Amino acid sequence: MPEGPKNTPKMRQHVTMTDIGRLAGVSQVTVSRALSAPDKVSPETLERIKEAVRQTGYVPNALAGALASSKSNLIAALVPSLTNIVYSSMLTAFSEIMWGHGYQITLSETGFDPEREEKAVATHLSRRPDAVLLTGVHHSSTVRRMLLNAGIPVVEIWDITDTPIDCCVGFAHANAAIAAAEFAVEAGYKHAVTVTAGDERALRRRDAFEARFTARTQTMVQQMNFTRPATLGLGRQALSQVIDAGLQPKTVLFCSSDQFAQGVLVEASVRGLAVPDDLAVIGFGDQEFARMTAPSLTTVRIDRQTLGETAASALLDRFSGKPDPVAVHDVGFKLVRRDSA
Amino acid sequence: MPEGPKNTPKMRQHVTMTDIGRLAGVSQVTVSRALSAPDKVSPETLERIKEAVRQTGYVPNALAGALASSKSNLIAALVPSLTNIVYSSMLTAFSEIMWGHGYQITLSETGFDPEREEKAVATHLSRRPDAVLLTGVHHSSTVRRMLLNAGIPVVEIWDITDTPIDCCVGFAHANAAIAAAEFAVEAGYKHAVTVTAGDERALRRRDAFEARFTARTQTMVQQMNFTRPATLGLGRQALSQVIDAGLQPKTVLFCSSDQFAQGVLVEASVRGLAVPDDLAVIGFGDQEFARMTAPSLTTVRIDRQTLGETAASALLDRFSGKPDPVAVHDVGFKLVRRDSA
DNA sequence: ATGAAAGCGCTAACAC
DNA sequence: GTGTTAGCGCTTTCAT
Numbered sequence: 001m002p003e004g005p006k007n008t009p010k011m012r013q014h015v016t017m018t019d020i021g022r023l024a025g026v027s028q029v030t031v032s033r034a035l036s037a038p039d040k041v042s043p044e045t046l047e048r049i050k051e052a053v054r055q056t057g058y059v060p061n062a063l064a065g066a067l068a069s070s071k072s073n074l075i076a077a078l079v080p081s082l083t084n085i086v087y088s089s090m091l092t093a094f095s096e097i098m099w100g101h102g103y104q105i106t107l108s109e110t111g112f113d114p115e116r117e118e119k120a121v122a123t124h125l126s127r128r129p130d131a132v133l134l135t136g137v138h139h140s141s142t143v144r145r146m147l148l149n150a151g152i153p154v155v156e157i158w159d160i161t162d163t164p165i166d167c168c169v170g171f172a173h174a175n176a177a178i179a180a181a182e183f184a185v186e187a188g189y190k191h192a193v194t195v196t197a198g199d200e201r202a203l204r205r206r207d208a209f210e211a212r213f214t215a216r217t218q219t220m221v222q223q224m225n226f227t228r229p230a231t232l233g234l235g236r237q238a239l240s241q242v243i244d245a246g247l248q249p250k251t252v253l254f255c256s257s258d259q260f261a262q263g264v265l266v267e268a269s270v271r272g273l274a275v276p277d278d279l280a281v282i283g284f285g286d287q288e289f290a291r292m293t294a295p296s297l298t299t300v301r302i303d304r305q306t307l308g309e310t311a312a313s314a315l316l317d318r319f320s321g322k323p324d325p326v327a328v329h330d331v332g333f334k335l336v337r338r339d340s341a
Numbered sequence: 342m343p344e345g346p347k348n349t350p351k352m353r354q355h356v357t358m359t360d361i362g363r364l365a366g367v368s369q370v371t372v373s374r375a376l377s378a379p380d381k382v383s384p385e386t387l388e389r390i391k392e393a394v395r396q397t398g399y400v401p402n403a404l405a406g407a408l409a410s411s412k413s414n415l416i417a418a419l420v421p422s423l424t425n426i427v428y429s430s431m432l433t434a435f436s437e438i439m440w441g442h443g444y445q446i447t448l449s450e451t452g453f454d455p456e457r458e459e460k461a462v463a464t465h466l467s468r469r470p471d472a473v474l475l476t477g478v479h480h481s482s483t484v485r486r487m488l489l490n491a492g493i494p495v496v497e498i499w500d501i502t503d504t505p506i507d508c509c510v511g512f513a514h515a516n517a518a519i520a521a522a523e524f525a526v527e528a529g530y531k532h533a534v535t536v537t538a539g540d541e542r543a544l545r546r547r548d549a550f551e552a553r554f555t556a557r558t559q560t561m562v563q564q565m566n567f568t569r570p571a572t573l574g575l576g577r578q579a580l581s582q583v584i585d586a587g588l589q590p591k592t593v594l595f596c597s598s599d600q601f602a603q604g605v606l607v608e609a610s611v612r613g614l615a616v617p618d619d620l621a622v623i624g625f626g627d628q629e630f631a632r633m634t635a636p637s638l639t640t641v642r643i644d645r646q647t648l649g650e651t652a653a654s655a656l657l658d659r660f661s662g663k664p665d666p667v668a669v670h671d672v673g674f675k676l677v678r679r680d681s682a
Numbered sequence: 683a684t685g686a687a688a689g690c691g692c693t694a695a696c697a698c
Numbered sequence: 699g700t701g702t703t704a705g706c707g708c709t710t711t712c713a714t
Contacts, residue, residue: 016691027701032693042699057490062467063413064691067404067706071693074447082429089424092450099449104464106415107448108440109433123445126403128355149398232633263633270635292573292604294611357707368685373709383683405707408690412709 015058023052035060066128075103075315076124077133080112080199081229086257086285086304087135090157093308094133101316103130112199112229114140125150131315137161137168138200153318155311159201160328167318169311169329176300176333177205180254180282181212183335189252189280191219195238195260198227202256205284209254230256235263236270239279243271251279252341258283258290261297265340280341295339307331356399364393376401407469416444416656417465418474421453421540422570427598427626427645428476431498434649435474442657444471453540455481466491472656478502478509479541494659496652500542501669507659510652510670517641517674518546521595521623522553524676530593530621532560536579536601539568543597546625550595571597576604577611580620584612592620593682599624599631602638606681621682636680648672 017031024031026045034041034049041049052058066072075098079087095105106127108120117134121143124132131153134143137160147154147165154166161168184192192213196206210221222245224238238260239253255261261283268275275281275295283290283299290297310329317325358372365372367386375382375390382390393399407413416439420428436446447468449461458475462484465473472494475484478501488495488506495507502509525533533554537547551562563586565579579601580594596602602624609616616622616636624631624640631638651670658666 014691018691028692029694029702030700032691033700036693040699045699057486059463059466059487059491061408061469061691063404063408063469064706065693067402067408067708068691068693070706072404082423082433083426085424085426088429092423095448095450104468105448107436107446109436122400125400127445128402128404145398146400150400232630236633262630266633266635289573289603292577292607294607355707359707369708370686370710371684373707374684377709381683386683402707405690406709408692409707409709411690 014061015056016061017058019056020049020052020058023056024048070128072128072130073103074106074127074129075131075133076106076108076121076127076129078108078110078117078120078124079135080110082107082109084229085287086302087158089304090308090311093305094312097309097312098315110135114143118143121146130319131155133157133311133315134165136201137164137170139165153315155314157307157311160330162328164327167314167325167327167329169307169314169331171302171331171333173201173205174208176284176335177208177254178212179333179335180284180300181209181216183337184213184252184254184280184282184341185216187252187280187341188250189341190217190250191222191248191252192217193222193224193238193242193251193253194256195224195235195253195264196226196256197230197234197260198225199229199256202230202284205256206254230259232259232263232266235260235265236267237263239264239267239271247279249278252276252282253279254282256284258285258287258297258299261299261340262289262293265293265295265297276339276341282341286336290336291338298338298341299336301334301336303331355402356397357402358399360397361390361393361399364397365389411469413469413471414444415447415468415470416472416474417447417449417462417468417470419449419451419458419461419465420476421451423448423450425570426628427643428499430645431649431652434646435653438650438653439656451476455484459484462487471660472496474498474652474656475506477542478505478511480506494656496655498648498652501671503669505668508655508666508668508670510648510655510672512643512672512674514542514546515549517625517643517676518549518595519553520674520676521625521641522550522557524678525554525593525595525621525623525682526557528593528621528682529591530682531558531591532563532589532593533558534563534565534579534583534592534594535597536565536576536594536605537567537597538571538575538601539566540570540597543571546597547595571600573600573604573607576601576606577608578604580605580608580612588620590619593617593623594620595623597625599626599628599638599640602640602681603630603634606634606636606638617680617682623682627677631677632679639679639682640677642675642677644672 018028020031021028034046110117134156135158137156156168159170194206196202226234261281264281283297286299286301290299359369361372362369375387451458475497476499478497497509500511535547537543567575602622605622624638627640627642631640
């Protein structure tokens with residue numbers, strides 16, 4: 001007894017432009033025109049095509065389109081972490097605008113790891129994105145070469161440099177830290193502790209803060225360094241350790257992120273320490289709670305929405321072939337004084 | 342005088358497999374094999390090809406590959422918001438695993454807006470993703486039809502239903518809220534206020550909480566409803582208004598997110614109100630600060646990492662053609678009692 | 683182990 | 699306004 005036909009897969013056959021053309025009684029190209037340049041097609045034809053599209057539930061194949069036109073309408077975006085609001089909020093502002101211009105985002109997290117970034121860049125480039133967004137301005141030479149080779153616009157965000165791969169949108173981390181140090185000195189703080197996460201930009205801020213604070217006060221700066229990403233819990237831990245080591249009067253803690261600062265605030269409150277009288281805190285990032293917590297947090301504000309939007313504009317400028325596109329966009333920073341320092 | 346050649350664009354000509362083949366003295370197909378099935382090519386040939394790839398910096402064109410093979414290795418992921426850690430953390434867990442299996446993510450934010458979701462689904466489907474991840478289980482009929490039509494695996498997350506498009510991974514929101522209500526009653530709270538953001542799942546939790554609390558206590562539940570996403574600031578505002586309206590003893594606030602709860606905690610602290618004695622607070626989500634803040638926050642924990650990972654496995658199961666894949670994955674929830682209630 | 687041929691579904695260039 | 703012809707850069711199938 002012969003076996004009946006088994007494993008007859010439903011084999012979802014996709015509707016193509018050719019199918020639509022057949023239904024509408026026109027050729028495949030006309031369908032293509034109807035979809036991408038409707039005014040180049042007669043109204044009657046257009047209507048028949050639209051009807052066929054409706055009936056069949058036709059969905060264009062953007063893969064084929066991209067292959068034929070060498071335009072993928074894809075932007076590759078690489079960020080260190082999605083769960084860190086400073087990056088995700090930029091990404092939201094960025095992708096909002098790019099989406100409005102017909103671009104889609106392919107996303108990867110690099111976790112502050114150059115190797116992951118390298119792999120991710122290679123993989124993303126194979127999709128032939130029309131542009132790439134990277135976080136930070138320090139990248140392996142391989143990454144730089146691949147990107148240069150791809151010959152597409154690249155925007156590096158959250159930092160600036162005189163030698164971007166293509167262009168960058170960010171701010172001078174060292175200057176932000178120096179501003180914080182100046183503020184701390186002017187406000188009368190005599191001792192400082194830095195609380196720092198492991199990422200390279202945070203380290204640069206720490207060093208710039210320390211250099212300036214020491215130069216102005218002739219006082220050593222104590223360092224609390226973490227390799228893990230900043231969390232509230234680590235912030236609490238940091239203050240605990242500082243207290244164990246002996247907290248001096250007139251001490252300010254310069255945290256590499258508001259997350260740390262929040263932890264310091266919590267720990268201070270638990271221990272019945274008054275902020276800013278017993279200890280002062282400066283955060284970094286100006287997340288929502290900084291303004292809303294009690295005591296409110298003195299911090300360095302980065303306008304992440306503007307940053308994301310500027311990155312988008314920079315790419316759009318490049319797409320439109322604007323003659324002399326700006327290479328370095330400094331969106332600045334602002335030290336926001338509140339109650340904690 | 343004839344014009345010289347101007348606008349000579351550098352026309353980045355991409356290296357192709359054919360180019361590599363020419364360099365290595367083999368045909369284009371052999372290059373294809375060398376890259377996707379190295380063991381089907383002789384060691385010497387393989388080495389020559391690899392060398393050519395190195396020299397030229399060849400990057401495969403995944404667009405062409407996907408078109409030819411009908412496999413894009415793309416997963417479309419739609420989430421309401423990237424800046425909300427509950428979604429971004431799931432996405433991180435999810436994409437981590439998918440990336441490990443060779444898949445890339447195309448991302449869109451829908452902002453809790455069905456229309457945006459509909460447009461996004463259509464756009465994403467045109468890229469011929471191998472699967473789609475959606476947030477929530479309520480989608481327009483158009484979305485359902487498009488997805489069904491695409492014939493690819495679909496996973497709906499952060500909620501469960503008996504009638505998923507394909508499969509879902511989440512938990513029963515109503516049950517979570519009922520558990521919170523039961524807890525509140527058992528803990529001796531006599532009055533309740535719900536603080537709720539505008540999204541549909543939060544509303545469902547609110548209603549379930551209210552129904553159960555009222556049934557158990559014969560007491561009306563007061564509602565504080567917001568249409569905007571939950572923020573600390575709105576949480577403070579909520580408590581202010583509750584107090585203005587007259588805060589009764591033995592009141593518990595059931596917040597639709599930890600964000601709200603944090604705001605309530607801050608406002609209470611500012612006003613010198615003791616938690617949980619003057620008022621109790623229950624959050625939702627168990628974000629990091631819930632455990633770390635003082636007083637720590639009683640909240641409903643959702644294991645977002647497991648959720649994201651389960652969603653990934655569900656898709657991988659489908660890809661591998663596993664016979665009877667599970668359609669409904671309930672990852673559950675857990676009421677975590679801490680200091681605030 | 684390697685190659686030739688066909689074709690994925692579209693856009694671009696050029697006819698008519 | 700519409701159609702014809704060529705690809706885009708791969709994978710697949712079938713020969714050898």
